[in-house]
Amino acid sequence: MSSPIVAQKSPYPANVEAGKTYAWCACGGSKSQPYCDGSHKGTGFSPTMFKAEKTGTVYFCGCKHSKAGATCDGSHKAL
Numbered sequence: 001m002s003s004p005i006v007a008q009k010s011p012y013p014a015n016v017e018a019g020k021t022y023a024w025c026a027c028g029g030s031k032s033q034p035y036c037d038g039s040h041k042g043t044g045f046s047p048t049m050f051k052a053e054k055t056g057t058v059y060f061c062g063c064k065h066s067k068a069g070a071t072c073d074g075s076h077k078a079l
Contacts, residue, residue: 002043002044004026004027004028004045004065005028005029005064006028006062006079007025007028007030007033007034007062007063007064008033008062008063009062009063009076009079010062010063010076011059011061011062011071011072011076012033012059012060012061012062013057013058013059014034014058014059014060015055015056015057016052016055016057016058017055018052018053018054019051020051020052021049021050021051022035022049022052022070023035023036023047023048023049023050024036024048024050024060024061024069024070025039025040026040026046026064026070027039027040027043027045027064028064029043033062034060034061034062034070048069048070050069050070050071058071059072060072061073061075062076063075063076063079065079
């Protein structure tokens, strides 16, 4: 498996709803960032499922290198 495509070097703010599950794009190839659109097929990547614990804004990782899964941990600052 190769490295993911860096979609952008900043997080994607997104409004989420408590109890709802979102498929975060882990490969970086989705045209629907930060969400999966199936572009990973054949790459060895698969989306990361994120279940919102509360309604509000979540900052999804845009660089695809976060150690915190789907959410931004600031890893983009080291790229």
